[in-house]
Amino acid sequence: MSSGIAFVNGRYVFKKEAMVNVEDRGYQFADGVYEVIAVSNSRLIDLDAHLDRLSRSLAELEIAWPLKRRVLVLIFSKLIKRNNLKDGNIYLQISRGVANRNHSFPKTRVRPSLVITVSKFGRPSDKKFREGVKVVTMQENRWSRPDIKSIALLPNVLAKEFAYKKDSFETWFLDVDQTITEGSSTNAWIVHPKGEIVTRELGTKILGGITRARMVELARSAGMFVTEKPFSLQDALSAEEAFITSTTSLVMPVIEIDGKTIGSGRPGPVALKLKKLYEEFCIKGGVK
C-alpha cells in the first residue's frame, strides 16, 4: 500500500497530487535510474549499499546527483516521519530531467528530476514464505547492462506477467548458454545436494542485488559455503533447494521450476536459515 506524502523535485507533496512534466526524460525515454530501500522498524536497511549502487547507476548513465547524498538521507528520514512509516519501502527515481524530446542528451544544463515515494507492507504474504513459490523460465531478452538499475523495465514487466499467467511468483531469465542470470526483480540462488550455495557472480549480466550481497556476507559469517558462479537450468532442476532474494521478497523459497519439484517440494533448511539470519540483521537495525 503506498503512502500519503512524497518528495517531488524539491517539495513534499501529497502523492495523489504529485505531478511530473510530460517532457520528463524518464517518462519519454525511461532515461533514469531507481532504488528500492527497505524500511524496518523505521530504519533504512543497507542504506549505504543502496546509495553506492545509485551512485554507480548514475555514473554509468552520466546523470548528475540531483542533490547531496546527505541531503537525500535527510529527506528519507523526513518521509519516514511524515508518513509514520514503520515497515515498508522507500522508492526513489532520478531521471535525466526535463527537455524537449530528442534522443541525445540535452545540450544545455538540465536538473535531474527526483521523485521519492514510500509504501507500507510491501512484502509477500506469510503463506508464500511458509509454502514457497513457483518459478518459470524464459530466454534472456533484456539489454546487455542489467547491472545498471535503470527504470527501463519493460522486459522485466513482461517476464513478471509471464510468471503471473503461469500461476508463478517469478520468471528466471535463461542466458544463451542455458545458465540462469536472475529473476525479473530478484536474484536467483540454488543449493547443491552437498550443501554448496550458488548464486551468479557479479558482472554485467545481473543486477548486483543489495539483499544478495548481504546474504552472501551473512551466510559466510555463519560458516555456510557460498560460491558466486553461473549455474544452469539443469543444475537448478536437480538442486536440493532454490530461492530468490530481493529487498521486497527477502529470502523466498522456490519449490518448483518450470513445473518440476525442487528438492522436497517444501522450503528447505538453507533458505529458512538465511531468512532468519536476514530478519535478525534487520531487527538489529540493519547496520553492521
Ligand SMILES: Cc1ncc(COP(=O)(O)O)c(C=O)c1O
Ligand atoms: C532485476 C533485479 N535483480 C535483482 C534484484 C534484487 O535487488 P535488491 O536485493 O537490491 O532488491 C532486483 C530488485 O529490484 C531486480 O530488479
